[in-house]
Amino acid sequence: MSETADRVKKIVVEHLGVEAEKVTEDASFIDDLGADSLDIVELVMAFEEEFGVEIPDDAAEKIATVKDAIDYIDSKQ
Amino acid sequence: MRRVVVTGLGMVSPLGGNVETSWKNIIASKSGAATITRFDATDYKCRIACEVKPADHEYGYDASLDVDHKIQRQVDPFIVYGISAASEALRDAGLDTMTEEERLRAGCSIGSGIGGLPGIESESLVLANKGPGRVSPHFVHGRLINLISGQVSIKYGLMGPNHAVVTACSTGAHSIGDAARMIAMDDADVMLAGGAESAICPIGIAGFAQARALSTGFNDTPEKASRPYDVNRDGFVMGEGAGVVVLEEYERAKARGAKIYAEVIGYGLSGDAYHVTAPHPEGSGGYRSMEMALKKSGLSLEDIDYVNAHGTSTPLGDELELGAVKRLFGDHLSSMSMSSTKSAIGHLLGGAGAVESIFCILAMRDQIVPPTLNLDEPSESCKGVDLVPHVAKERKVRAVLNNSFGFGGTNASLIMKAI
Numbered sequence: 001m002s003e004t005a006d007r008v009k010k011i012v013v014e015h016l017g018v019e020a021e022k023v024t025e026d027a028s029f030i031d032d033l034g035a036d037s038l039d040i041v042e043l044v045m046a047f048e049e050e051f052g053v054e055i056p057d058d059a060a061e062k063i064a065t066v067k068d069a070i071d072y073i074d075s076k077q
Numbered sequence: 078m079r080r081v082v083v084t085g086l087g088m089v090s091p092l093g094g095n096v097e098t099s100w101k102n103i104i105a106s107k108s109g110a111a112t113i114t115r116f117d118a119t120d121y122k123c124r125i126a127c128e129v130k131p132a133d134h135e136y137g138y139d140a141s142l143d144v145d146h147k148i149q150r151q152v153d154p155f156i157v158y159g160i161s162a163a164s165e166a167l168r169d170a171g172l173d174t175m176t177e178e179e180r181l182r183a184g185c186s187i188g189s190g191i192g193g194l195p196g197i198e199s200e201s202l203v204l205a206n207k208g209p210g211r212v213s214p215h216f217v218h219g220r221l222i223n224l225i226s227g228q229v230s231i232k233y234g235l236m237g238p239n240h241a242v243v244t245a246c247s248t249g250a251h252s253i254g255d256a257a258r259m260i261a262m263d264d265a266d267v268m269l270a271g272g273a274e275s276a277i278c279p280i281g282i283a284g285f286a287q288a289r290a291l292s293t294g295f296n297d298t299p300e301k302a303s304r305p306y307d308v309n310r311d312g313f314v315m316g317e318g319a320g321v322v323v324l325e326e327y328e329r330a331k332a333r334g335a336k337i338y339a340e341v342i343g344y345g346l347s348g349d350a351y352h353v354t355a356p357h358p359e360g361s362g363g364y365r366s367m368e369m370a371l372k373k374s375g376l377s378l379e380d381i382d383y384v385n386a387h388g389t390s391t392p393l394g395d396e397l398e399l400g401a402v403k404r405l406f407g408d409h410l411s412s413m414s415m416s417s418t419k420s421a422i423g424h425l426l427g428g429a430g431a432v433e434s435i436f437c438i439l440a441m442r443d444q445i446v447p448p449t450l451n452l453d454e455p456s457e458s459c460k461g462v463d464l465v466p467h468v469a470k471e472r473k474v475r476a477v478l479n480n481s482f483g484f485g486g487t488n489a490s491l492i493m494k495a496i
Contacts, residue, residue: 014150015147015150016147017145017146017147017149017150034147038214038215039147041214042151042213042214042215045210045211045213045214049211
């Protein structure tokens with residue numbers, strides 16, 4: 001697992017209060033991890049802080065799964 | 078008018094994460110006061126408070142029993158405490174699983190005096206230091222006062238009246254009184270009612286200290302600081318927590334064989350129309366509120382055995398409340414007891430009236446009245462009044478009066494009796 005994936009998953013576990021095993025790369029934030037749209041706004045903010053990247057709203061809207069987030073962050077680093 | 082009874086109790090206090098632990102410690106004359114741990118208060122005039130203790134403490138509170146991790150992160154502690162107390166109360170009443178039909182007639186009236194002050198303070202700092210794009214998307218609904226009622230209604234599917242009182246330190250008593258009327262007026266059959274507070278944060282302590290409301294002379298002996306009616310009292314000690322009761326229409330409670338703690342029979346409300354922080358110099362607002370509650374209850378003065386006083390430990394407030402109680406009760410004073418549980422758990426502000434109403438109910442259940450701690454040297458005007466100094470007292474308790482008075486000159490009194 002990449003270092004980005006590790007850090008993303010840690011943030012998801014902490015913010016959504018879900019078990020680490022559930023945070024697979026295919027997991028959908030809304031359908032599988034119980035997030036609502038505001039939770040995703042908060043997660044995106046946390047990713048921005050953690051990785052020092054800016055995730056504009058139009059890009060944030062396309063982040064639906066854990067893998068989407070990892071890929072986007074990797075593409076900006 | 079439909080009769081209203083109490084069938085469930087829930088509490089988070091500086092002396093326990095639930096009703097029975099808090100009550101046991103109150104009766105054992107324990108104090109919840111200590112040096113502030115939430116932030117470094119070294120440079121503050123007041124460095125003490127009655128904080129809710131962490132889960133690993135002897136009488137700590139475990140939020141995770143009833144509140145999801147995600148919600149704990151997103152909302153201010155007063156909401157978390159409120160959800161916990163409401164959950165305990167519903168379970169106690171055996172109403173944590175109701176049918177849809179029942180839930181359509183069940184509502185919430187759980188308020189707060191100040192709301193999410195710690196979160197307003199910390200997110201303001203985020204705004205100032207990191208800009209608007211870093212403010213939490215949960216900022217607003219994680220701080221709003223009506224969000225205990227909102228969260229609890231969502232958690233338990235309660236679709237009846239959804240309300241939240243905001244009357245400073247009278248909030249808890251007004252919440253119960255107003256909710257009882259909603260049931261009496263047939264707006265609902267079941268209401269979760271009470272109040273919560275958590276304002277032990279830098280701006281909260283600094284603000285109340287600047288208003289000259291907090292005790293500042295006992296920073297090295299925190300457990301001695303809350304001393305209602307004592308000549309050396311010098312202000313209140315900030316507490317935090319929540320109290321919630323389940324109110325239920327009497328016939329419904331009887332029909333389902335519910336455990337009935339008490340009947341809410343009297344509710345009085347008044348305004349001082351005098352000053353934003355100082356009580357009326359004759360205590361006339363408090364007097365009228367008690368008088369109205371008594372009139373509505375249909376009881377006579379002699380029926381009241383115990384008064385849980387507002388008694389915050391401020392020089393002026395205690396004296397004026399005492400004067401008003403003396404004028405109202407007259408000769409009966411010699412046969413009743415009155416105490417301030419704020420001496421043990423501090424002032425829970427918007428939670429006070431609810432938590433203290435629960436202590437009143439338990440005083441009737443157990444036939445014992447809780448003590449006023451630190452009453453070493455009662456002021457001159459205390460003569461002839463049993464203020465239950467230092468230790469709890471076993472006695473007959475048939476009906477009780479709870480007083481709550483708040484900034485803005487808002488007063489509420491509740492009378493409950495055993496059934």
